[in-house]
Amino acid sequence: MPDFFALIPAAGSGSRMGDELPKQFLPLAGRPMISHTLRSLCASPRISCVFVVLAPNDGEWMRHDWSEFSGKLIVLECGGATRAESVLNGLKSARVASSISDNDWVLVHDAARPCLGKAQLEKLMDELADDEVGGLLAVPVADTLKRSDTANRVERTESRDKLWQAQTPQMFRYSLLVEALGRTGGIGMTDDASAIEALGLRPRLILSDARNLKVTYPADLALAELILGNL
Numbered sequence: 001m002p003d004f005f006a007l008i009p010a011a012g013s014g015s016r017m018g019d020e021l022p023k024q025f026l027p028l029a030g031r032p033m034i035s036h037t038l039r040s041l042c043a044s045p046r047i048s049c050v051f052v053v054l055a056p057n058d059g060e061w062m063r064h065d066w067s068e069f070s071g072k073l074i075v076l077e078c079g080g081a082t083r084a085e086s087v088l089n090g091l092k093s094a095r096v097a098s099s100i101s102d103n104d105w106v107l108v109h110d111a112a113r114p115c116l117g118k119a120q121l122e123k124l125m126d127e128l129a130d131d132e133v134g135g136l137l138a139v140p141v142a143d144t145l146k147r148s149d150t151a152n153r154v155e156r157t158e159s160r161d162k163l164w165q166a167q168t169p170q171m172f173r174y175s176l177l178v179e180a181l182g183r184t185g186g187i188g189m190t191d192d193a194s195a196i197e198a199l200g201l202r203p204r205l206i207l208s209d210a211r212n213l214k215v216t217y218p219a220d221l222a223l224a225e226l227i228l229g230n231l
Helices: 033-042 083-097 118-128 174-184 192-198 218-228
Strands: 004-010 047-054 073-076 105-108 134-140 145-148 154-158 164-173 204-207
Touching: 004 033, 004 083, 033 047, 033 118, 033 218, 047 083, 073 083, 083 174, 083 192, 105 118, 105 174, 118 134, 118 164, 118 204, 134 192, 164 174, 164 192, 174 192
Parallel strands: 004 047, 004 105, 047 073, 134 204
Antiparallel strands: 105 164, 134 164, 145 154
């Protein structure tokens, strides 16, 4: 049976947060944000190993204690200039650092998505375990969508019918994900499913909920702390 592995690209700077500290290390509920992400993944008995991909010159990681994750955590200092490059570099380094095989599942999860619940994670693995392609957590778009012109005036209202907001983890076979990212180079892609789609494949959408939010702006930190207090 294929094993499950998780990979967290954490080489970015998080510039939209307006802080000198990389976003993944910002304090959240008394801990670096990424530690909550790690806890969600490392707590799953089904996940064999969790890889964290850091920038080669990362100076913050060693300032914190990660010993609680030592049984599952492997740190890879091979992050690239883009998210896609970091994921691809991490996948290649993971092959050297572990027993991951072509048919194993890889769950790629955002470092800044710290509120992943156990039920969401289990649902993703259960519903995709026998899928030919793989897929991702997502939620149907609920808000009305407006397209603006260059002056930020409404040009038109877009239909939200069958539109989904992508989340992570996004779960694909190791060899397929390496092939997809290697072939496309990740240019213009903000998630891994886009690379799979570029191969002509159709990832499956697994219903999630809004609690699995991505911390992007400063106000999101307060919301994430509220969610963590109720998981």
